[in-house]
Amino acid sequence: MTVPVAISAFALWTPGGVGFDEVPLQGAPGPGLAAWPDAPSLAKVHPRARRPHAQATALVQLAHALLSAREAKTGVPPAPPRQELDVLLGTQTGSSAADLDFLDGLKTRGAGFGSPSTFVYTLATAAPAELALAFRLRGALTTVTAGSLSGVAAVARGAARIAAGHCRACLCGGVELGSLGGRRTSGISGHDILALFLLEAAAADAPWPTLQQWEVGFSPAPVSEASRLFHTPESALLALASSIARARTGGAPQQLDGSSPEGHTASWTVAPSPGGVP
Amino acid sequence: MPADITSVGAVTGHGLGCEPLLSAVLAGRSAIRPLTRFSAEGLCSTLASEAPSDEVLVAAASRLGQPPARDRATRLLLAAAAEALDGRDLRPSVRRAVVVGTTKGALELAVQGWEAGGVPTEDVLGAPARALALACGARGPVLTVGAACASSAVALGEALALLEDGVCDEVVVGGTEALHPFVYRGFHALKALSPSPAAPFDAGRSGLSLGEGAAVLVLEAPGCARRSPVAVLGGFGASTDGFDQTAPDPTGSGLATACHRALQQAKVGVEAVERYHAHGTGTLLNDRMEAAVHASLFGGRDVPVYGIKGSVGHTLGAAGALDATVCALTLRRGVLPPIANLQRVDPSSPVPAVQGVARPSPGALALVANAGFGGINTALVLRRWEAGR
Numbered sequence: 001m002t003v004p005v006a007i008s009a010f011a012l013w014t015p016g017g018v019g020f021d022e023v024p025l026q027g028a029p030g031p032g033l034a035a036w037p038d039a040p041s042l043a044k045v046h047p048r049a050r051r052p053h054a055q056a057t058a059l060v061q062l063a064h065a066l067l068s069a070r071e072a073k074t075g076v077p078p079a080p081p082r083q084e085l086d087v088l089l090g091t092q093t094g095s096s097a098a099d100l101d102f103l104d105g106l107k108t109r110g111a112g113f114g115s116p117s118t119f120v121y122t123l124a125t126a127a128p129a130e131l132a133l134a135f136r137l138r139g140a141l142t143t144v145t146a147g148s149l150s151g152v153a154a155v156a157r158g159a160a161r162i163a164a165g166h167c168r169a170c171l172c173g174g175v176e177l178g179s180l181g182g183r184r185t186s187g188i189s190g191h192d193i194l195a196l197f198l199l200e201a202a203a204a205d206a207p208w209p210t211l212q213q214w215e216v217g218f219s220p221a222p223v224s225e226a227s228r229l230f231h232t233p234e235s236a237l238l239a240l241a242s243s244i245a246r247a248r249t250g251g252a253p254q255q256l257d258g259s260s261p262e263g264h265t266a267s268w269t270v271a272p273s274p275g276g277v278p
Numbered sequence: 279m280p281a282d283i284t285s286v287g288a289v290t291g292h293g294l295g296c297e298p299l300l301s302a303v304l305a306g307r308s309a310i311r312p313l314t315r316f317s318a319e320g321l322c323s324t325l326a327s328e329a330p331s332d333e334v335l336v337a338a339a340s341r342l343g344q345p346p347a348r349d350r351a352t353r354l355l356l357a358a359a360a361e362a363l364d365g366r367d368l369r370p371s372v373r374r375a376v377v378v379g380t381t382k383g384a385l386e387l388a389v390q391g392w393e394a395g396g397v398p399t400e401d402v403l404g405a406p407a408r409a410l411a412l413a414c415g416a417r418g419p420v421l422t423v424g425a426a427c428a429s430s431a432v433a434l435g436e437a438l439a440l441l442e443d444g445v446c447d448e449v450v451v452g453g454t455e456a457l458h459p460f461v462y463r464g465f466h467a468l469k470a471l472s473p474s475p476a477a478p479f480d481a482g483r484s485g486l487s488l489g490e491g492a493a494v495l496v497l498e499a500p501g502c503a504r505r506s507p508v509a510v511l512g513g514f515g516a517s518t519d520g521f522d523q524t525a526p527d528p529t530g531s532g533l534a535t536a537c538h539r540a541l542q543q544a545k546v547g548v549e550a551v552e553r554y555h556a557h558g559t560g561t562l563l564n565d566r567m568e569a570a571v572h573a574s575l576f577g578g579r580d581v582p583v584y585g586i587k588g589s590v591g592h593t594l595g596a597a598g599a600l601d602a603t604v605c606a607l608t609l610r611r612g613v614l615p616p617i618a619n620l621q622r623v624d625p626s627s628p629v630p631a632v633q634g635v636a637r638p639s640p641g642a643l644a645l646v647a648n649a650g651f652g653g654i655n656t657a658l659v660l661r662r663w664e665a666g667r
Contacts, residue, residue, distance in 0.1 A: 050523075087518075094403050094424075099385075100392055102464065111463050112320040119464035120523045120651065123381055124403065124424040129652025132518040138535065140516035141654055142432050143424035145383075145403040153421060157436070160443050185392075187399035215445070218376075218411055218420040262401055262408055264420060 001165040005211045006202035007244050007270070008076075010173075011066040013058065013194040014234070020069060021248060023241050031191045032179045033058060040064050046134035053098045053121035055177040056130035062194050063131050063171065070198055076207055080169035080200055086139035087128050088158045090150030090174045092233050094124040094143075096185040097177055127175060139167060143175075146216060147262030148188075148230045150174060151237040155197055156214040156266065162201050169200045176233045193234040195241060205274050209247035213255075213269040220263045227265070228258040236260070240268065247272045279442045280544070281449075281497040282507035282663065286603045287361030289354050290491040290590040291327030294338050295361055299600075300607050303589050304636040306616040310475035310487045310591050316459045323471035326457055327489030327591030329354055342413040349384035350456035352406040354492035354596075358452065359410055362494040367504060368415050375418030375446040377437045378407035379430030379453045380595035383422065386458060406454050410494070418446035424595075425516075426650025427557070429453065430493070431598025431658055435514030437497045447502055453599030454492035461594070462488060468524065476560035477619035478588050479569075479631050486559045489591020493599035495606075507663040509606035512546070512643075515539025519653030525563050526649055530571035533655040537575055537645055540657035548575055552641025553614060555605045556629075557648050558585030559592050568647065569627035575645075582639065584632040588618035598648045602658055605646050609662040614639040 012019045015028035018036050028034060042049055042057055045064040052060070071079040098121035105115045120126060124143040132141055146153035151174020158170035173195040178186035202208065230236035236258065243254035247270040257267035288295065291309025292302040302309065309327040318324040329335070332353055336346045339356035342363065347353045355378065368374075384405040391398030401408065404422045411420040419440060425432040430453025437449035465471050465488060472485030497511060498504065517539065519532035526533070541548055554576075556568050572583060586604050593600055608615055614632045623631050642662040649655050 091424075092401060092403065094383075096388065096398070096402075099388065099460070103389065103392060103460065106460075106463060110320075111317075111459070112466065114463045114467040116464075116467040116469075119467050122460075122464060123426050123651055125426050125650070125652045125654065126523065129426075129518070129523060129654070132520040132653060133523065136520040137518055138520060138532070139518060140432075141425065141518045141652065142436075142516075145401075145407075145422035145424070146420065147401060147404055147408075150404075153419070157421070157439075160439060164439065164442060166439070184397050186388075187391075187397040188401065216419040216421075218416055218418065220412060262404060263411075 002163050003165055003201045004204050005159045005162045006200050006206045006208040008198050008200045008208045009066055009070045010197045010241060010244060011062050012241055013062050015191050023238060023245055033192045048133060051117050052130050055097060056121060056127040058194060059127045059175060060130050060134045063196055066196050066198060082135050083138040084168050085137050086161060086167045086170040087131055087141045088154045088170055088172050089128050090144045090154035091124050091176060092145055092147060092150045093176045093178045093186045093189050095122050095126060097180040098122045100180050100185045147260035147264040148233045149236050149260045149264045149266045150233055151195055152240055152266045153216045156216050158199050159211045159214050162199055171196060172199055173197045174233055174237045189234055190232050191234050193237055195237040208273050209244055210271050212271045215267045217265040218263055219265050230258045230260055243270050280500055280510050280512045281438050281441050282500055282503040283495050283509050283511055283606050284498050284503050284505040284507050285362045285366060285496040286508055286606060287358040287494045288600060288603050289329050289357045291329060291489055293330055294357060296607060303586055303604055303615045306618045308475050308589050308618045315457055318462060321466040323473050325475060325487050328457060329490050344413045347409055349386050349405060351380060351384055351454045352409045354456060355406045355410055355452050355454035356413060358492040358494040359413060362496055363414055370415040370417055372448055373418055373446040374414060374416045375440050375449045376407055376411040376416045376420045377433040377449060377451050378410060378422050379433035379598060380406060380455055381426060381429055385460060389460060410450060410452055414450050425654045426652050427594050427597055428648035428650040428654050428656040429595035431648040431656040434511060434602055434658055438511060438514050441497060441499045447499060449497045450494060451497055452492060452494040453596035455490055455594040455596040457488060457490040470561060472560060475619050476588050478558035478560040478585050478617055479565050479623055479627060479629055480620045481622045481624040483560050486561055487591045489593045491590060491593045491596050491600055493596060493603045495603060509609050510661040510663050512661050513540040513544030513659040515543060515657045517655045521653050524651055526567040528567055530567045530574060532653060533571045533647055533649055534574050536655040537657040540659045544659035550643050551581055551645050553644045554581050554583045555601055555644055555646040556583050556585035558587050560587060566627040569629050572629050580630045582614050582632050583629040584615050584617055601646050605644050605660050609644060609660060612638055612640060
């Protein structure tokens with residue numbers, strides 16, 4: 001079974017700002033996420049929330065805005081039911097902010113007095129799981145790590161799931177948040193980023209760009225000079241988002257391939273939507 | 279599409295190798311003992327199932343021809359891989375992928391970085407998978423998957439998907455987790471640790487015991503297997519509860535959904551299931567949830583329940599791969615292992631548990647269940663391999 005895979009919407013939250021179906025301007029001075037004054041209030045979008053760690057809160061806010069915008073859109077195929085949504089997010093930074101927060105607590109209060117509510121978020125899947133809690137999702141939930149191509153690999157594997165008919169829609173992308181207060185908790189990612197791509201099974205004439213080809217591999221030896229080296233997870237996610245943003249404006253298919261310092265490789269081709277700008 | 283499991287390797291509290299693990303599990307022996315690797319003073323438990331020393335692990339992994347790993351989770355994985363890959367053709371010409379499930383990977387490297395006042399630059403989560411990929415000459419995708427305590431069950435599901443996609447001919451799948459004070463203190467903070475060895479489904483249970491270990495399985499597309507299979511992985515299913523970050527949905531509907539999805543992928547009905555390999559952590563919430571799952575799936579049918587966490591502890595990200603390994607080996611041998619430390623089944627979570635001694639079982643089809651924080655549920659369908667089927 002090969003089902004066409006459309007990218008019906010995407011959202012980015014970077015140090016440069018928040019963008020929906022467009023890439024925010026880069027070059028912000030700090031590594032942390034930009035302020036988002038219009039962010040949806042957690043109490044409104046996730047009333048059952050207890051005390052989510054900051055990464056989980058940010059992820060819920062961005063995903064809510066993305067899914068709500070998709071569901072409100074008219075003149076396009078209806079949005080997939082949330083209970084049928086899989087979540088597959090790439091991360092190399094993992095839960096480093098919660099990890100360091102928990103360790104700090106152990107140092108301050110003693111080995112026997114770690115914070116249980118912080119420990120819960122010391123899993124890479126904890127922040128994505130907050131999406132399931134907030135939106136009552138019932139699909140599969142996984143994180144993927146493949147060096148600086150973790151987010152790209154998540155999109156590739158999400159596309160494969162849809163193409164094989166294993167799920168109807170998948171919220172994919174990357175979560176690289178390495179800030180705790182004013183401190184960096186990971187040296188892997190130079191800048192924080194949340195990148196969410198909504199992939200859907202769609203008819204070939206759906207009004208969105210489609211992923212026509214995707215591949216992830218591994219090559220410990222340096223790959224060809226023509227291949228782009230993505231030194232950080234955010235650079236790979238921004239390249240993927242930029243190729244989708246270009247495809248949304250029509251023109252030729254966007255083909256990109258690259259590698260990571262860890263030896264992972266990826267390539268993808270995004271074809272423009274047949275009807276032009278959605 | 280099913281996949282043949284053609285090699286297995288394991289490291290647990292019972293030592294190096296699958297044979298010591300299988301012998302201990304069949305005898306109902308537990309490796310949960312007083313912790314020696316770090317202090318648990320002042321915590322609600324001082325027990326764990328500890329794997330062999332780093333020296334033993336490094337020596338076992340040395341035949342892979344790789345430099346010694348810098349972290350224990352990778353050392354565990356490579357020691358298990360040395361068994362699974364022994365005698366296999368590791369030419370790079372084989373389209374080989376690697377998928378590893380773990381919750382914390384090489385956590386100790388990050389902790390060392392923070393404690394030195396720096397910012398860790400290590401690929402903490404991906405280090406074990408990368409080391410395994412270098413050891414086996416993988417050129418296909420090399421992925422680390424996280425799904426809390428179902429991580430390596432998801433790794434097996436992802437391996438099945440990669441074979442189905444046709445992007446590789448063989449997948450080396452692993453699960454690994456090392457004991458670390460960080461995690462031990464975290465489970466203490468959650469009040470989840472038992473002061474006595476974990477006794478899943480027992481009326482007197484009082485929580486889980488942590489363990490460490492690794493398992494490595496080689497999966498090949500049917501008909502392409504270069505070895506006689508140990509068992510067949512027929513299907514995988516996953517779901518999310520959307521209920522709570524730590525507690526499972528008490529109705530078990532999420533795990534039941536994962537089981538139905540796995541059976542659907544394997545193209546078999548629930549009536550064909552002849553054994554249920556439980557997640558079986560030994561916590562009240564898990565055991566009750568799984569009893570509810572058993573009741574809803576099998577409607578009172580006497581499908582035997584067993585599990586290995588009373589024997590090897592809860593190995594978190596390695597649990598799914600170790601469960602699949604033991605399930606495959608016991609299916610091949612036609613035997614059902616008892617649940618270690620189970621004395622009397624809790625009447626409030628009644629399941630037809632295998633108690634006391636191992637018993638013969640002609641059953642050829644098993645469901646393996648795993649669940650994790652975040653409400654993550656997975657199920658695997660394993661089938662005994664029979665020539666010509």
